[in-house]
Amino acid sequence: MIRDYSLKGKRVWVAGHTGMVGKALVRRLTQEECQIQTATRQQLDLCNQAAVEAWMRENRPQVVVISAAKVGGIKANEQFPADFLYDNLAIQTNIIHASKLIEVEKLLFLGSSCIYPRLAEQPMREDALLTGPLEPTNEWYALAKIAGIKMCDAYRKQYGCDYISAMPTNLMGDGDNYDLETGHVVAALIVKAHRAKQAGAKIMELWGTGTPLREFLFVDDLADGLVFLLKHYSQAGHINIGSGIECSIAELAQTVAKVVGFEGKFLFDPSKPDGTPRKLMDSSRIQALGWRATTSIEDALRAAYQCYLKTLES
Secondary structure, three states: OOOOOOOOOOEEEEEOOOOHHHHHHHHHHOOOOOEEEOOOOOOOOOOOHHHHHHHHHHHOOOEEEEOOOOOOOHHHHHHOHHHHHHHHHHHHHHHHHHHHHOOOOEEEEEOOHHHOOOOOOOOEOHHHOOOOOOOHHHHHHHHHHHHHHHHHHHHHHHHOOOEEEEEEOEEEOOOOOOOOOOOOHHHHHHHHHHHHHHHOOOEEEEEOOOOOEEEEEEHHHHHHHHHHHHHHOOOOOOEEEOOOOEEEHHHHHHHHHHHHOOOOEEEEEOOOOOOOOEEOEOOHHHHHHOOOOOOOHHHHHHHHHHHHHHHHHO
8 A cells, every 4th residue: 555654854763773684774864864873782772672662752753663673594593583573573562562652654564474374385375374384493583573573463453553564575785694503694704705706715605505595686786676665655454575587596606706706616415404484575565666776786795795894893
């Protein structure tokens, strides 16, 4: 549903502004003549309900974007299931409920494509939600995100709140987590390829078989899509945001190697988990509203690599 909403002059709180998505969203919102509000972890514990409500009553945001979340790769999800479930449930519950209490005008909740069943029909449409078992390697995170979508729907239904949910695909770009223990696939590949190049290595070892298919989106494209939704979208349920371009992990590794300048070969370890076999989002709904991603995978990877190099200088 199209319902135009102006951000001009509005107080917009980006919860999670230090994360990859939050940073991109803050960059994009500077073009909207709005007042951007942020709070660091030292200033506000998002898992503390009383603290969240007090901060929101004091700062009175009119628009809220929940990009704050506990995130990580397959290994982190396997090691800390309780943390991924509790922290994400607490963050989104506290913010969504406090937003209703102070009468926030618009709220955007950010989920993840991992909410869909492991073997969902591809490309994944929004109506695939809750139609089958989740991917075991990230089900705790996915369960929390599904609860967030349903909470936004419940507050819209019961109280008439203008709360919407967006489901981004896999991301890359400035602000990514380049820790090999907790980072996602793109950041991990960039780090491994750079280190292999620096060491003059002939072989780079990678987890899994390299066959899973993934879709990737430049985080600045995502931020633009989120602003588009804030201004032009109001509907229950959730809406996908993706690039529509997919590649295998092996193909992604080859493109990363090209961007980084690693000229060796890859050695895949099939004893390590692959995760979901294929994950491509159906983004036809947001495209029908008039928004599309514009950045290619290679250009996005080049930008991501430059950002990684800057982290090494700091």
